[in-house]
Amino acid sequence: MEPTHTSSPTQGAGPHDAIAQQRRLVTAIPGPRSVELMARKSAAVAAGVGTTMPVFAARAGGGIVVDVDGNHLIDLGSGIAVTTVGNAAPRVVDAVQRQVEAFTHTCFMVTPYAGYVEVCEALNRLTPGDHDKRSALFNSGAEAVENAVKVARAHTRRPAVVVFEHGYHGRTNLTMAMTAKSMPYKSGFGPFAAEVYRAPLSYPLRDGGLDGAAAARRAIEVVETQVGAGNLAAVVIEPVQGEGGFIVPAPGFLPAIAAWCREHGVVFVADEVQTGFARTGAMFACDHEQVVPDLVVTAKGIAGGLPLSAVTGRAEMMDAAHVGGLGGTYGGNPLACAAALAAIETIEAEGLVARAREVETLMKARLHALQAADPRVGDVRGRGAMLAVELVVAGTLEPDAALAKQVATAAHREGVIVLTCGTHGNVLRFLPPLSIGDDLLHDALDVLDAAFAATR
Missing domain, CATH: 3.40.640.10 (Type I PLP-dependent aspartate aminotransferase-like (Major domain))
Structure with a gap:
């Protein structure tokens, strides 16, 4: 099934095993199966290999990652810009x-x-x-x-x-x-x-x-x-x-x-x-x-x-x-x-170069609105579907890594995969797959807005 720019109920993982393109939480994040797997990871995997999210993926496609507990998470990370065409692009x-x-x-x-x-x-x-x-x-x-x-x-x-x-x-x-x-x-x-x-x-x-x-x-x-x-x-x-x-x-x-x-x-x-x-x-x-x-x-x-x-x-x-x-x-x-x-x-x-520009237009409009409302957002930047906000102490250019971590953690709890970066750890970065729909992007940005509001 071809990716579309607005999420359909069953987009993104092939015609026989499609994934509903909507954020849906059926357990707390992390759920019990992820907690169990994280304990097994600690016992089997070298401690130097970290993870951003405390959940384990079971399936993915379109703009959604489904974890082992059945939670549907909005993917704004793309495996750190790897799954640009989606996690299960049919041609691939x-x-x-x-x-x-x-x-x-x-x-x-x-x-x-x-x-x-x-x-x-x-x-x-x-x-x-x-x-x-x-x-x-x-x-x-x-x-x-x-x-x-x-x-x-x-x-x-x-x-x-x-x-x-x-x-x-x-x-x-x-x-x-x-x-x-x-x-x-x-x-x-x-x-x-x-x-x-x-x-x-x-x-x-x-x-x-x-x-x-x-x-x-x-x-x-x-x-x-x-x-x-x-x-x-x-x-x-x-x-x-x-x-x-x-x-x-x-x-x-x-x-x-x-x-x-x-x-x-x-x-x-x-x-x-x-x-x-x-x-x-x-x-x-x-x-x-x-x-x-x-x-x-x-x-x-x-x-x-x-x-x-x-x-x-x-x-x-x-x-x-x-x-x-x-x-x-x-x-x-x-x-x-x-x-x-x-x-x-x-x-x-599928015109994904143009799609990246559409993602930029949608997301920058929302992120600039967030910046106008919150002086801790020091900068909105990036190109296409490679966007970021740099967080600072309000009224200064002092990096605020604690706020970036707090917002990212809040987003994770609500089922949105978002990453941090930056020399000082004060940047939230957004790398959605280009198979994601507009409604998922708006939902993720609503979660982000709420996370910022909760920290004021």
Whole structure:
């Protein structure tokens, strides 16, 4: 059944096992079965693996996650921007079922298969720019970021990498070094990889009116004085920051950084792990300012929930690595490739880029109304279906992480999945699947309004 923009009673999980598209609580959150499973988790799963919600999922589709106690929760998280086309998009389900009946794995580096090539062809077509491109497939966003750095170093024969304040790039050793926030991502896990440097980002709420061009000059000055262009392999940046707080740089910042990279032979890498595949109301967030990266890193929304990631970029750069230098046993697994092709087909056939813009219009209207009524909402920002509110102590810019946690917890109790983020933990972020209906969005925002009202 095709997703629609208003929730039907049985939307989102296929014609034979559809899920009612309405929030419905039949127990307290968490319910007894989730409580039991959480106790089993504590006994079996490493303590370092945390969870946002105290419930266990049983089914999902459209804009609803059903937990093991039968509660229907509105999904404003999409598995952290993974299930952009929905948790059970029909094309994805059908494609994976067909592929699993054929074979589950052979390893592309041993006996290759067409699906891997077809995904690379799609990425080469869809990513910004009409230059000659090549792609390589991996498993996770962090793995793809590391491989983008490998490609940049192989191409330039330079060692250094520049990233930005508040940035998040993963949990592996190199990507921890590239990630700004210590707790919980880096604390106690060092020492980290060398030759990683951090530059100031354009952060409109906290930049005192600095425009994009001026913010870029500030960043470039830091890079030139602390690193030097001749030592720099790559600049790696999220076009809209994810875990760092959904920060959208001021207009002109990204183009200026990209232009400086071109001038100095530095590889400009767009980390579109969270922003890619229609999430921001463009196929890729760089498209909003017509920025053409040298390399684009993708993951999350690429395959409708199956683990897949990619690096796509200029052919001469991607081909710089020696044969055997890129790859991995599971990279481009055939099931994930089938899912990716179906997810891309879903995005294009169902107009999900436009749908993301509709979600932005609806949600920003409600969030700006909340901001007008509550001075603790310091900022409303984001693009498409990647939106956030930054919470502050009223009348100041002091981050209020306690309020963010309080509001999120209240929303969770009422059956709305919402996530927090930001360097200071004071940002509520919203990542609804694009299969969600308008009425579910309004219901979730009603819950949010009530949660804010209850804390005044």
